[in-house]
């Protein structure tokens with residue numbers, strides 16, 4: 281894969297540290313880069329008013345993300361660490377799995393420095409600063425979700441050792457990236473991959489095509505995902521507490537079951553126990 285980030289001269293000139301982190305060098309973002317952030321921000325906030333989870337919108341608010349321009353990590357990290365002890369570190373591009381999980385396990389979220397160009401407002405293959413900060417950081421201001429993300433990092437290191445990362449990665453995909461939550465006002469989005477996408481913010485709630493089914497951890501771990509299309513299946517949680525508590529059990533017996541019974545679901549498949557919503 282070619283990295284769009286190599287077009288970012290501030291990334292290209294730096295030698296990453298052992299944990300892959302680099303400096304943001306916020307002063308060096310151009311006017312055009314800040315303008316692209318503002319454009320994406322305005323578009324998403326408008327779409328998300330009645331679609332995003334209240335906790336996501338509260339996170340935007342509490343972290344003052346509505347200020348114009350790409351956020352400066354110095355101030356963002358002060359606000360975020362005061363709320364949940366998390367901080368963001370900049371990385372040049374996607375980092376190896378063990379590096380990623382070690383950051384999460386230490387309450388550090390790795391974010392790309394570069395921002396997409398105007399020709400790629402709607403889709404890019406590699407997470408940029410808009411996806412990583414706008415998409416992921418508001419939920420890290422929520423204490424329960426923040427604990428879930430740290431636990432996921434620890435679980436990721438363990439799954440790496442057990443050789444079960446392909447199963448655990450599906451949990452990240454269907455919750456952290458593409459998760460929906462039930463609220464008294466209907467389904468809402470908390471997944472970062474959706475909130476940072478104009479098309480999918482709309483599609484995941486309103487389109488008749490995808491199935492929306494109740495969260496079931498083992499079902500998720502048996503379900504494939506596709507990265508370059510809108511999802512065909514979304515999993516809906518009742519609360520972040522439900523998500524956190526479901527992941528507090530020892531996964532070793534679940535991983536064991538996944539090998540003894542290797543039932544696997546494609547992205548559009550239905551399973552016998554699925555509870556459909558909407």
Ligand code: PHE
Nearest residue numbers: 431432435527528529530531
């Ligand atoms: N409880 C999981 C395990 O035993 C770890 C985990 C926690 C995984 C939270 C994902 C999310 O491996």
Ligand code: FE
Nearest residue numbers: 407457472473
């Ligand atoms: Fe992401």
